[in-house]
Amino acid sequence: MTAKRRRLGLATRAIHGDPKARPDWTAVAPPLYQSSTFTNPVGSSAEVLYSRYGNNPNQIDIGKRLALLEGAEAALFVASGMGAAALAHLAVLRPGDHLLSSEWIYGGVHRLFNEEFGRLGIDVSFVNPTATRTWKKAMRKTTRAVFIETPTNPLMRVIDLEPVATLCKAEGLALIVDSTFASPVNFRPLEHGADIVIHSATKYLNGHTDVIAGAVVGTEQVVEEVRRLMQVWGQALDPFAAWLIDRGLKTLTVRVARHNAVGLAVAQWCDSQDAFTKVHYPGLPQHPDHEIAKRTLDGGFGGMLGLELKGGVRAAERFLRALTIAAHAPSLGGVETLVSEPRLTSHAGITAAQRAEAGIPDGFLRFSLGLEDPDDIIADFAQALARL
Numbered sequence: 001m002t003a004k005r006r007r008l009g010l011a012t013r014a015i016h017g018d019p020k021a022r023p024d025w026t027a028v029a030p031p032l033y034q035s036s037t038f039t040n041p042v043g044s045s046a047e048v049l050y051s052r053y054g055n056n057p058n059q060i061d062i063g064k065r066l067a068l069l070e071g072a073e074a075a076l077f078v079a080s081g082m083g084a085a086a087l088a089h090l091a092v093l094r095p096g097d098h099l100l101s102s103e104w105i106y107g108g109v110h111r112l113f114n115e116e117f118g119r120l121g122i123d124v125s126f127v128n129p130t131a132t133r134t135w136k137k138a139m140r141k142t143t144r145a146v147f148i149e150t151p152t153n154p155l156m157r158v159i160d161l162e163p164v165a166t167l168c169k170a171e172g173l174a175l176i177v178d179s180t181f182a183s184p185v186n187f188r189p190l191e192h193g194a195d196i197v198i199h200s201a202t203k204y205l206n207g208h209t210d211v212i213a214g215a216v217v218g219t220e221q222v223v224e225e226v227r228r229l230m231q232v233w234g235q236a237l238d239p240f241a242a243w244l245i246d247r248g249l250k251t252l253t254v255r256v257a258r259h260n261a262v263g264l265a266v267a268q269w270c271d272s273q274d275a276f277t278k279v280h281y282p283g284l285p286q287h288p289d290h291e292i293a294k295r296t297l298d299g300g301f302g303g304m305l306g307l308e309l310k311g312g313v314r315a316a317e318r319f320l321r322a323l324t325i326a327a328h329a330p331s332l333g334g335v336e337t338l339v340s341e342p343r344l345t346s347h348a349g350i351t352a353a354q355r356a357e358a359g360i361p362d363g364f365l366r367f368s369l370g371l372e373d374p375d376d377i378i379a380d381f382a383q384a385l386a387r388l
């Protein structure tokens with residue numbers, strides 16, 4: 001009789017994947033296969049090993065590990081988060097299909113849908129993601145997939161996937177979720193009814209601000225189709241980037257736990273300061289999705305924080321110039337605290353009035369809190385406020 005295997009915890013899976021006894025004299029850290037090609041047996045018709053095919057050992061290892069973290073059959077890393085978004089959708093959509101997307105998504109993905117999908121014959125429309133009724137109303141006979149990003153950028157809205165997933169199942173639609181902001185430590189969309197998960201692995205999965213990468217997670221069948229598209233559209237990840245992500249994944253659970261702790265501490269302090277007119281953090285009781293966040297983000301509320309200052313853009317710029325720890329740079333999910341202004345980055349493509357309508361007035365600051373001592377971040381914020 002074979003004993004039932006204990007399910008390993010997330011931290012163990014992040015470090016070891018599916019651990020097996022090691023032979024003697026093997027490296028504990030994985031070797032880097034910085035090779036574009038590999039020798040292949042003479043006369044064999046098996047698929048050749050070639051790094052653009054995504055079958056380099058460094059590429060394969062991290063895919064298996066992410067699948068174990070998300071609770072999926074398979075996962076594949078590609079050259080960027082944008083690559084992951086494009087290939088995941090192309091894997092399930094055909095000319096003539098309609099894609100229904102949340103309107104609260106990363107600006108680059110918005111551009112992909114608006115500027116590219118039309119000429120592929122894929123129609124895209126956008127809805128406010130918080131009301132299930134709006135999804136149902138916006139569906140067409142040709143709708144084949146629904147796309148949601150959660151938590152959203154930069155308001156940190158947390159979308160309840162389950163009602164949308166139920167609707168998608170009933171209508172036979174694929175539910176694709178961008179889970180970049182949560183990472184599998186805080187949220188695993190497949191457990192809430194999603195079919196496909198995408199990540200910008202540039203962010204928390206790698207975690208050290210030194211790699212551009214993306215990932216698609218789902219069934220073997222979907223990931224195989226993404227792999228085929230990756231090969232022909234030339235979207236493979238470089239082996240060294242894969243090696244760095246391998247190392248990043250090993251500390252994912254401790255890093256995200258620390259991001260969660262720093263995020264909560266800094267958000268609570270900001271909330272106690274009159275200089276901030278609004279503090280956007282799902283761990284605060286007044287956040288519109290606090291209850292959903294408490295129920296669904298089982299690791300913590302994350303390291304992303306939105307702030308609005310009395311005095312708008314001028315005050316925001318003075319505050320930014322006075323900060324000494326946070327780097328003024330786009331992106332997120334790394335060990336160091338970053339701050340950016342959506343009006344100049346992710347939301348530069350829309351007018352100030354449209355931004356205000358979306359709840360992102362000019363002067364809005366988006367922080368990606370890093371792993372520094374929260375007291376130091378708070379002291380830095382305090383000295384910057386004193387200089388306004």
Ligand SMILES: Cc1ncc(COP(=O)(O)O)c(C=O)c1O
Nearest residue numbers: 080081082106178180200202213
């Ligand atoms: C939520 C989200 N999805 C996708 C992307 C695109 O990822 P990448 O920059 O790795 O292509 C980003 C980048 O900022 C993002 O924030």
